[in-house]
Amino acid sequence: MNWENQFKKFFAQEGLELSGCNIFIFREDGIPMYGVYKNLDRNAVGALMAGSWQAANALSGFIQGSKEEIFRFSFDTAERGIYILPFSIKKTAFLLGVIFQGQVNPGLIKSKMRQMLERLLQHVEKIKEETPMPQREKFLFDEISDREIDRLFSFERK
Amino acid sequence: MSFVNYHSKEINCKIVYYGPGLGGKTTNIQYVYQKVSGDQKGQIISLNTENERTLFFDFLPLDLGEIRGFRTRFHLYTVPGQVFYEASRKLILRGVDGIIFVADSQVEKMEANLESLAGLEKNLTEQGYDIRTVPLVMQWNKQDLPNTSSEEELQKQLNKWNFPAYSACARTGQGVFESLKMVSKMVLMNLKGGLSTSPFA
Numbered sequence: 059m060n061w062e063n064q065f066k067k068f069f070a071q072e073g074l075e076l077s078g079c080n081i082f083i084f085r086e087d088g089i090p091m092y093g094v095y096k097n098l099d100r101n102a103v104g105a106l107m108a109g110s111w112q113a114a115n116a117l118s119g120f121i122q123g124s125k126e127e128i129f130r131f132s133f134d135t136a137e138r139g140i141y142i143l144p145f146s147i148k149k150t151a152f153l154l155g156v157i158f159q160g161q162v163n164p165g166l167i168k169s170k171m172r173q174m175l176e177r178l179l180q181h182v183e184k185i186k187e188e189t190p191m192p193q194r195e196k197f198l199f200d201e202i203s204d205r206e207i208d209r210l211f212s213f214e215r216k
Numbered sequence: 217m218s219f220v221n222y223h224s225k226e227i228n229c230k231i232v233y234y235g236p237g238l239g240g241k242t243t244n245i246q247y248v249y250q251k252v253s254g255d256q257k258g259q260i261i262s263l264n265t266e267n268e269r270t271l272f273f274d275f276l277p278l279d280l281g282e283i284r285g286f287r288t289r290f291h292l293y294t295v296p297g298q299v300f301y302e303a304s305r306k307l308i309l310r311g312v313d314g315i316i317f318v319a320d321s322q323v324e325k326m327e328a329n330l331e332s333l334a335g336l337e338k339n340l341t342e343q344g345y346d347i348r349t350v351p352l353v354m355q356w357n358k359q360d361l362p363n364t365s366s367e368e369e370l371q372k373q374l375n376k377w378n379f380p381a382y383s384a385c386a387r388t389g390q391g392v393f394e395s396l397k398m399v400s401k402m403v404l405m406n407l408k409g410g411l412s413t414s415p416f417a
Binding site: 061062063085086087088089099101102105106109112113116196197198199200201202204206207208209210211212213 | 219220221223224227228230251252253256258259261263272273275277280281282283284286288289291293303304306307310311393396397400401404405406407408
């Protein structure tokens with residue numbers, strides 16, 4: 059069990075009925091957690107979505123009284139665009155994003171995404187109740203040698 | 217913050233190149249990009265101004281291979297160095313696992329280095345980090361230029377914490393991988409482990 063599997067499981071149950079849409083989940087820092095990437099670079103999408111979100115979110119700080127509200131990010135035309143919704147689980151912030159095109163009614167896509175997020179959070183709540191919280195106090199690696207690091211970087215072309 | 221997937225045995229980490237404007241942060245990342253073979257690097261993304269200065273960030277994902285059975289991915293970011301992009305720098309530092317501070321070794325840039333370093337310390341503090349405990353490597357860049365401060369002077373002025381430091385010329389690649397390897401090692405050794413397999417780790 060892990061994050062990516064949980065998201066995968068959810069979307070498998072959910073069935074992606076939104077044609078013309080690529081749906082993703084990222085951590086707030088852009089690390090991809092789930093997504094269907096048709097001809098898209100997952101890391102590039104993650105970095106750009108997270109960057110867009112963070113910049114917009116920081117800008118929203120200039121709007122008086124906005125701190126208590128949950129913002130959504132929308133960048134679209136009448137038929138294509140990007141939509142991002144934030145959510146968090148146990149203090150970890152995530153973004154549910156969609157890139158859509160060829161839509162007659164983008165508003166409907168956004169509405170479906172918001173409903174999808176509600177169901178996702180319900181799914182997560184259910185698992186949380188069934189799963190104990192782990193303790194991660196120890197370090198993953200005690201010591202790493204220079205040789206191991208050199209091996210990791212052995213792709214370096216001379 | 218790093219992300220370790222115990223199920224698929226994957227590690228994702230974020231490394232940020234920080235430093236004063238025109239210090240060579242983007243050149244570092246471009247050099248890495250040039251030297252990595254196609255299947256191990258992703259697309260490099262640069263959000264630039266019209267005159268090729270970093271506006272928001274440069275981004276390069278690196279798929280490094282395995283360490284003790286864990287597939288390792290590093291996401292390299294640069295911050296915009298120009299003073300007035302402070303808000304962007306704060307955003308990019310979020311969730312950082314390791315930092316390479318790229319100092320410009322030219323004598324006349326010492327003030328800019330000090331200002332950038334003070335900004336880094338302040339931004340880290342604001343986000344709940346203590347600079348002393350963050351994996352950080354100092355890079356004394358542009359050491360090939362004639363009018364540079366000595367490494368001793370740079371060390372004295374900019375490295376009171378005694379972080380590992382490397383002399384560099386990012387244009388030719390000197391010191392680029394040395395810095396990246398060292399910060400990678402520090403980041404990997406800083407990862408929290410444990411045996412639990414909960415999805416909420």
